[in-house]
Amino acid sequence: MHTIDLGYIDDDGRLYIADRLKGMIITGAENVYSAEVENTLTQDPAAGSCAAIGVPNPGWGERV
DSSP, X not given: OOOSEEEXXXXXXXXXXXXXXXXXXXXXXXXXXXXXXXXXXXXXXXOOOOXXXXXXXXXXXXXX
């Protein structure tokens, strides 16, 4: 499986996600940082943890 996440495995075999290789989502004329979307969403007390990613969109390039 290939993702855009960067991580490492410690000596006990535990996987840690440390960062994202691609942090900007290009959507139309707007460049959106996934971290900004995630930070905004997690300010809502009803929201749990989240991850924003860009998915292909034929009209906009990517969408969040």
